[in-house]
Amino acid sequence: MRRARMLTAGAALAAVLTGTAPVAVPAGSTPARADSGPAPEAAIEFAASPDETAVGSPVVLSGTAGFLDRAGGNDGRVDFYFVKGQKGPRTHVGSTTSNSSGTFRWVTRATATGDYVAEYRHRGTPATATAADFLAVYQNRRADQMLYSWTASKLSCLPSCRAVGPEQFVGPGPIRVTLSRECLQPRSGGRIGFTSDPKNVHRPGAPGWRDFPNGEGPAEFDLKPGITKGHFYFEWTSAPAPDGELTSCNLSFTASQKSTRKEYL
Structure with a gap:
C-alpha cells in the first residue's frame, strides 16, 4: 500500500482573553502577555x-x-x-x-x-x-486486435505460393481469419494455419488449420490452434490452365483476435 x-x-x-478591563501601564513598561x-x-x-x-x-x-x-x-x-x-x-x-x-x-x-x-x-x-x-x-474493452495480414496479386502459384509470418504470440481464444482468393482457374486451392512447427506439417482437420480443396471453403472462419506462440502459414496452388488460357491468382488474408484492453477513465 x-x-x-x-x-x-x-x-x-490562539489564546483568547475575554472579560478584562483596561489596565494603566506605567510609561516605559511592557504589559505582561499570556504564553500559550x-x-x-x-x-x-x-x-x-x-x-x-x-x-x-x-x-x-x-x-x-x-x-x-x-x-x-x-x-x-x-x-x-x-x-x-x-x-x-x-x-x-x-x-x-x-x-x-x-x-x-x-x-x-x-x-x-x-x-x-x-x-x-x-x-x-x-x-x-x-x-x-x-x-x-x-x-475493460473488448476489441479486435490485428495479428497478421498478407496480400499479393497476379501470382501464377505454379507449383505453389507460400507466405510464412514471423513468430509471434497470440491469445488463447479463437483466431478470426478473412480470406480473399480470386483465381482465373477456380479449382485452385490451398491451406492456412497457425503453427509452431518449423516444417509447417499439418493434419487434415486439425483445428489450427483450414484446407481449401479445389478452392472450396468459407471466406471467414476461426482457427483454434491451441497454442499461444507460433507463426501463420499460407500455401496456395493454382490449377493447371487449359491450352490457351492463363493461370493467375489475387490472394490476401487477415487474422485478428478479440482481446480485452484496459481503458483508463
Whole structure:
C-alpha cells in the first residue's frame, strides 16, 4: 500500500482573553502577555486502496490522523474529496470520524482516475492535516486486435505460393481469419494455419488449420490452434490452365483476435 503524500499539517492554537478591563501601564513598561506554549502539531497518513481498480469497484479510504505525540484524544472529522487531473474541480465525496487513536476508514466506489484527498480536523482544537493519494480507474474493452495480414496479386502459384509470418504470440481464444482468393482457374486451392512447427506439417482437420480443396471453403472462419506462440502459414496452388488460357491468382488474408484492453477513465 502506498503512503499518502502530506500536503499540510498543523494549526496554531490562539489564546483568547475575554472579560478584562483596561489596565494603566506605567510609561516605559511592557504589559505582561499570556504564553500559550508551542502550537500542537497534527499529521495524517492516508491511502486509497487498491492502487488500481475497475470502475464501480469498492475503494477503501483509510488512515491515521491526529497529534504526533498522543496515543489518544485524536477524535476528529475527516472529509474526503476527489480531484480529477491537475486542474479538475474538487468534489466532496463523503466524510467520517476518526476514533481516539486517530484511525479512520470509509468506502466509496471507483468512478474515474484521479486523487482522493483526506482532510482531518480535530474535534476540540483547530488543528488540521491534509493528505492525498492517487487511484487509477479503468474499464475493460473488448476489441479486435490485428495479428497478421498478407496480400499479393497476379501470382501464377505454379507449383505453389507460400507466405510464412514471423513468430509471434497470440491469445488463447479463437483466431478470426478473412480470406480473399480470386483465381482465373477456380479449382485452385490451398491451406492456412497457425503453427509452431518449423516444417509447417499439418493434419487434415486439425483445428489450427483450414484446407481449401479445389478452392472450396468459407471466406471467414476461426482457427483454434491451441497454442499461444507460433507463426501463420499460407500455401496456395493454382490449377493447371487449359491450352490457351492463363493461370493467375489475387490472394490476401487477415487474422485478428478479440482481446480485452484496459481503458483508463
